[in-house]
Amino acid sequence: MYITKKYVNNPFPKFKIPKNEKQRPMFIQYAMKKAMEIDVARGEIYYVIQPKNIKTGLLIKRKRRLNEHRACALRAMVLAMLYHFNLTSNLVYASVEQLSDECGLSTISKSGNKSISRASRLITEFMEPMGFVKSEKKWDNVLGNYMPKLMTLTPLFFSLINISNDRLIKAKKQQLTWINKNLLNKGLNPLTEKEVLLNTKNNRMKKIIEYRQSKRNFYIRKQKAKKIIANSETIAKQNILRILVKNFTLEELQTMGQHGLKKRVNIEYYSLKKIANSLYIN
Template identity: 60%
Template sequence: MAKRVNYIYNKKPKFEIPKNNKQRPAFILYAMKKSYEVDVARSELNYVTQPKNIKTGKPIIRMRRLNEHRAGAMRAMVPAMLYHFNIVSQIVQASVEQLSDECGLSTISSSGNKSISRASRLITEFMEPMGFVVSEKKWDKIIGNYMPKMISLTPLFFKLFDVSEEKINSAKKQQLAWINRNLIKKGIKPISLIEAKFKSQEVRLQSILNYRKSQHFFHIRKKKAQNIFSLDEKTARQKILKLIVEKYSLNELSEMGLDGLRKKVNIQYYYLKKIAKENYSDSNI
């Protein structure tokens, strides 16, 4: 068997702030700065904390430190998680795939398939057993499988770069005060920290549901488009023509005329051609 050479893509990953950079609370900027000042992958916590099986709660024997590839992934992922952290809900408002992309940990195979396993394994095989994060899976009725995990950061996560629980609680109170000021301006009754936490969690869950729903229907359209473009051009255009004719009434088709009908076939042909080739992440449809 041939020996694998340079099997790790991007040996020095780094979190890149998204292009649609949003203003972050002072606490988030402070925590991110602290995380860059230390080597979170070589924190003392990584050696003294006893990892546990997240299903059984039983200790996991871990004899050695993180290898350099996983350490590099952790150094990138920690500030990425902080950037997307919601102080009140304690949830990272980004999927593992988004975090992986922004940290340069995602890979694309020669066949065009994306892999986020490097980021995913860091979370499930290290950060979660160590108690730095907690993840929750919910069943998606639309797709028929589990939705992307909702990841919460624990107080132990912040201890990696010496941010105390008192500092976190203070930030929560400040964020809640900001939320309530805005609610009062709108004539809405102020809410408690618990209410704000549940509300933030609901918003995050709804955004995941909306994304999955749009993604699901995009892939249905893409599959239909690819089926049409598996035919030769003449047959594909005839199929599109048939679909258009079925869509309109006789009066509408009469008003459209042959030129109008040909134009609609051309528009639909190139529209479906675009969908057939497009990835969901690139789509504005």
């Protein structure tokens, strides 16, 4: 019996709007509506634009028609990028990992490791060479490696959903007017388009750094938790007890009592067990 090989985990990815998010600006709502009405994976633009190597500028040969798995991933990704698009800076206010999660493109292995390679390849091997997205790398001095990319949507991206550059510029001007109106109401000086762009970009960088540092701290805690939990429950609890005794004063230990201390050890043990087996959630 012939069995078709399954080479993607989720053949029909869909973008899911994050919970507890604020309503997006009118232009974003309009753009997302357009993206749902048009098949962004089957437009005429693919017969006009030839992808280029982003490093060398040389043309890349490819089939004119996207395979259906990548086409489905692209449809979801376009909506996700639009949802997180910042009109004043052209930046996508989300990491590749976040976009991958929200589009259902992330996978978890049996060992618990997350993979976002399907989303990452879609961006680096297709959307960037086609000129829909531009990426900028920044070095992280804390971790000693590159931070998540700063992704910018180009006018060509919006041509996928039949939004002209003139319409985009008009929306940007309206957004700048709204920002400055709020600043004037607060008694502050209005900003130029370049100033708003710089401020927005700096804020995005700050959030990325904060996220990276919190994620680093999580993995440090996880490694420590795994080291303690790797022992038998009895030995693990003895180690926790020694740590707790060092962290409390004699008066605090007396107030807590033997029963209270035992209860605290159990709480810490199961808390560490949970951390050791958990995944970092963006």
